[in-house]
Amino acid sequence: MKIGVLGAGVMGGGIAQVCASHGYEVVCHDISADALAKGRDVAISGRYGIERGVERAKLTREQADAxxxxxxxxxxxxxxxxxxxxxxxVPERLDVKIRVFRDLDRACPPSTILASNTSGLPIAALAAATDRPDRVIGWHWASPAPVMRMAEIITTVETSDATTEAVCEIASACGKNPVVVRDQPMAWGFVANRVYFAMVAEARRVVDEGVATHEQVDQLMMDCFNWPAGPFGMVRGAGSGWS
Ligand SMILES: NC(=O)c1ccc[n+]([C@@H]2O[C@H](COP(=O)([O-])OP(=O)(O)OC[C@H]3O[C@@H](n4cnc5c(N)ncnc54)[C@H](O)[C@@H]3O)[C@@H](O)[C@H]2O)c1
Structure with missing residues (x-):
């Protein structure tokens, strides 16, 4: 099976790497030649790239080459x-995503499933840009894609069961843990980001009120909940792809 990835940035390169590492043929397209070169380089030689998998004995040389x-x-x-x-x-802009969904709908056969890694834009708006709303779905990954298990699968009222099942099956085959949730066109974010941003907003309030510093908030949350990073550390890490 062949998987296409549109955008070779922080997320796209990692998504391409994960799919290829789990046996799928992958073609990753970007409008920027620099992004394509960097995306490939990070997927192969980056901190969480395929070569690191060999060094850490997660992949054999043969599996990595394949x-x-x-x-x-x-x-x-x-x-x-x-x-x-x-x-x-592609970047988190509704106009850009609607345009690429229109282009994908024209270019791909009607059977192709179109998934978005949007962090929180309505999937229904992307589905409405196509003539295949039953084959449009959200597949929200977490950063870094090769490491994090999250597969937040977002369905609209029009997404077919067959589409949802097919995407969950691929997510599981990629080592992820699919959880299917409902699209909510009136709110930004699905589940993971809504809860996460509520936490970050409270952390910022605590700092603004002079109760504690950024570093203290991070340290307390790591020590209390055994998180690998505190809320401010998470914001920094997500923005940089944890590089
Ligand atoms: N960075 C994160 O932590 C994270 C986590 C989960 C989801 N997301 C979501 O993933 C999506 C991508 O985020 P990112 O951080 O990888 O962004 P990014 O800016 O690193 O990468 C976006 C890529 O899309 C390319 N692009 C722009 N327009 C294009 C077009 N028309 N066709 C093809 N390529 C195009 C850009 O050249 C760029 O390389 C966003 O919707 C974002 O909200 C990001």
Missing amino acids: AIARMTFSAEFDDLASAELVIEA
């Missing part, structure tokens, strides 16, 4: 047309 051979980073949008599933990871 995964690298399954990944193509392409400047041609039309190369996505041969994919059975396309995962969109």
Whole structure:
């Protein structure tokens, strides 16, 4: 099975790496040649890349070479047309995402599933830009994609059961833990980000009130809940891809 990834940035490169490492042929497209080169480089040699997997004995040399051979980073949008599933990871702007969903709908066969890695934009708005709303779904990954198990699968009222089942199956095959939740067009964010941002907002209030410093809030949350990073550390890490 072939998976297309649209966007080779922080998320797209990692998503391409995960899919290729779990046996899928992957074509990743970006409008920026620099992003394509960097995305490929990070997927192979980055902190969480395929070569690190070999160093840490998570992958054999043969498995790593096979995964690298399954990944193509392409400047041609039309190369996505041969994919059975396309995962969109372009910037978090509704106008940009609607435009690429229109383009994908025109370029891909009607059977292709179109998934968005949006952090919180309404999936229904993306589905409405296509003639295949039953085959449009959210697949929200967490950063860094090769490490985090989250697969927040977002369905609209029009997403078909077959689409949801197919995407959950692929997410599981990629080592992720799919959890299906409902699209909510009136609110930004689905579940993970709504709860996360409520926590970050409270952490900022605590600092603004002079109760504690950023560092103290982070330290307390790590010590209290055994988190790997506190709320401010998480914001910094997510913005940089934890590089
Ligand atoms: N960074 C995170 O922690 C994180 C986590 C989960 C979800 N997301 C979501 O993933 C999506 C991508 O985020 P990111 O952090 O990878 O962004 P990014 O800026 O690192 O990458 C976006 C890439 O999309 C490319 N692009 C822009 N327009 C394009 C087009 N029309 N066609 C093809 N490529 C195009 C850009 O050149 C860039 O390389 C966003 O919706 C974001 O909200 C991000």
